[in-house]
Amino acid sequence: MAIVIVVAIALAGATTLGTRHILSSQLDRQLDTASARQATHPGTGTCASIPGRGPAPGSDVLGNLLSSIFVARCANGQVSASMVAEGEVNSTVTTTYPEALGELLAVPADGHRRDVDLTGLGAYRVLSQVRDGTVYVVALPMESVNHAVNALLVLEAGLTVLALTTAGVVCRRVIVTSIKPLNRLAATANQVSELDLDSGEVNLPVRVPPTLSDPATEVGQVGYAFNHMLNNVEGALEARQRSETKVRQFVADASHELRNPLASIRGYAELTHRAAHDTPEPVRHAIDRIEAQATRMSSLVEDMLLLARLDNDQTFDLVPTDLVELVLNAVSDSRAAGTDHTWTLDLPDDPVTVAADPDRLTQVITNVLSNARKHTPPGTLVATSVSIADGLATVRIADTGPGIPESVRDTVFERFARADTARTASKEGSTGLGLSIVAAVMEAHQGSVHLDSRPVGPGSEPAGDQPGQHGTTVVLTLPLA
Known part of the structure; x- marks a missing residue:
């Protein structure tokens, strides 16, 4: 549509300019004819003009040029001016339109046609030239040319709007019909993209x-x-x-x-x-x-x-299990194995019952706690908490260790993935299967596991000894039984 609009405007502009040029050329030919007959028709702006109003010789030629003005300035400075109207010559232009007469006499007498806006009369096409010492000025009104051009512009504007509206409706219908097959192809592609x-x-x-x-x-x-x-x-x-x-x-x-x-x-x-x-x-x-x-x-x-x-x-024999008891036992075992770490617990007073395989869920919690113990230096705080929100039980295990580098953070749950050795000060070997087992068992329990780590920057010291300021946090989420 933008291209069509530009083309329509270009065509309208070219048509208007061409029409104006044609009408101006016709007016110029009439101007040349009137200028050639001016000297041979007394009473039409010559030095032989007689003041007054009466029939003009040759008005059969000039009678169709309504409001045409003829001015002659003789060598002795005498000025004669006449206006043709309805086949008659009115010789009172000098007194009726003195400002317009002055503007006509100011036009250079070089034989070039010019557009002049005369005071009280409007736009005129003017030709001024010198013959035998006398300055002859002929001015023909451009009202017909301007009127025709304006009418053409209005017509073009109306036709352009109509054409654009029709083209828009037709093109939209054609395009919508044409792209229906492409829409069906896109729908098929979307179906494939949603497959696992x-x-x-x-x-x-x-x-x-x-x-x-x-x-x-x-x-x-x-x-x-x-x-x-x-x-x-x-x-x-x-x-x-x-x-x-x-x-x-x-x-x-x-x-x-x-x-x-x-x-x-x-x-x-x-x-x-x-x-x-x-x-x-x-x-x-x-x-x-x-x-x-x-x-x-x-x-x-x-x-x-x-x-x-x-x-x-991925199916287990799920039974109602007290998550609090499992967490308490797992942390107790980890505390016995890692006496050089600080272990804290935040547990609710009431049992938190989930549908789980106790052995596998214990293995999950133990693996996470084991990672926090093996891969952090002595003195690290490991905080474990259990909470309930929106029908889900959450186990949060956070440490204040060095954290996991961002380069391996997205692959820690993959098999045989290992964090950077800078995270661990332990000499215990790691198979790289612990967190992958955590992810697989949690998925089998219809739960999820999420990891968040904030490594300590190079050359910097931990900002504090509270989990969340730095270190690693693992969040296990399970639906309640």
Whole structure:
């Protein structure tokens, strides 16, 4: 519409200028004719003019030029002026329009046509030239030209508005009709974008209908390409699912098969440790390390097996569980394991009952507390609280440690993810599965886990010893039973 408006204005302007030029050219020809006959018609502004009113010789030529003015200034300074009106010559211009007469005599006598706005008379086209020592001035009114141009402008404005309105209505209808297929393509794309494609078995039943996927049309080419893309995406998702299934099955099988050898290694290590009273110290130390690493590997295998089971079936035997009791026991155990930390509890007086698997939920809370103990320096405050709001039970575990760097903050719940070593002063090994188990178990409980961390800046000291000023906060949310 903007382009149409610009084109319409340009055409209207060009038409108006062209029409004005044509009418002005016609007026100039009349001006030349009147100027050529001025000297041969006494009484029409010549030195031979007789004052008074009467028929003008040659009025048959000048009679159609109403309000035309003829002025002659002779060599002796005498001025004669006449106005043609209704076929007669009025020679009283000198006294009737003295200001207009002065303006006409001020026009340079160089033979060039000029537009002059005469006082009391309006716009005139004026030609002034010198012949035989006499200055002849002819002025023809431009009222007809201006009237025609103004009428043309009004007509063009009306036609332009009508044309724009019609074009707008027609073009809108045509465009709306034309883009309906594109809207259907967009609706299909929106349906696909709302599907959960990040994991699991994915089915893409959405396709562009055959009527919109005919390559013979432009829209059909887009629809055909879109369907082809969906087919490729579906194939890639199926291949990814098959690969994930194989990996999960392998992890589950490997974890299961590793349990027995690891149990044997731990058993023989314990047996050797008990029987080796006279064994040299280096050998006893080696046996202790074998037993410790076998225990650690057994824990890793159990975690991997748990994650594999959760991937295959995220259902637990949920029973009403007192969350307060679980938190109290978990913090007590963590306090016994981390006597160099400061542990605080903020628990409600009444039980907080949630539908949960007690063992798995205890594992979740223990994992979070264990991370707060392992990955913070001695003397760190770890505050744990339980609250209820909007039908949800919330467990908040906050520490005043160094915090988690922003570069790894978004991946802490992924498997085998580990925070920067700057966060921890502990020498205890980490498998990187603790928080991934937390996320998987919370999802299986229809709950959620959220982490917020404010690392201490380089070279700066903690602003205080209260959680929230710095450190890491983990929030576990569960629906009430």
